[in-house]
Amino acid sequence: MDELTQMKCEACHAGAPKVTAEEVEIYRRQVPNWVIIERDNVQRLERVYKFKDFVAALSFTQKVGRLAEDEGHHPALLTEWGSVGVAWWTHKIHGLHRNDFIMAAKTDEIYHDFAAS
Numbered sequence: 001m002d003e004l005t006q007m008k009c010e011a012c013h014a015g016a017p018k019v020t021a022e023e024v025e026i027y028r029r030q031v032p033n034w035v036i037i038e039r040d041n042v043q044r045l046e047r048v049y050k051f052k053d054f055v056a057a058l059s060f061t062q063k064v065g066r067l068a069e070d071e072g073h074h075p076a077l078l079t080e081w082g083s084v085g086v087a088w089w090t091h092k093i094h095g096l097h098r099n100d101f102i103m104a105a106k107t108d109e110i111y112h113d114f115a116a117s
Ligand SMILES: C[C@H](O)[C@H](O)[C@H]1CNC2=NC(N)=NC(=O)C2=N1
Pocket: 012, 072, 073, 074, 075, 088, 089, 090, 091, 092, 093
């Protein structure tokens, strides 16, 4: 299994297939801190990251935003004092695509680098 962090998002179209249950089981091993939650009949990957204050949370938010722009795939972000909630799903297919797992893995990388800095 290739590393999700080494992959690039593919351009997604309305007819793109959602990930299969088998793919979910494989991919989720690389993003163990994320949960799959269904909201409004849409499955999404969600994780809440903790920070020392609002400035740190906002800085992380900006880094994730830059990643999203670079990849052309965008999250829902809830930035609060001390935490950032991140949700990934693919709007066009109203569910989860490999892109979402790639982005969750890359979001974890940003947090790891951030926490280490
Ligand atoms: C035109 C633009 O590339 C598309 O609308 C992209 C933008 N970012 C996106 N982000 C996500 N999460 N899902 C999408 O379907 C999506 N589509």
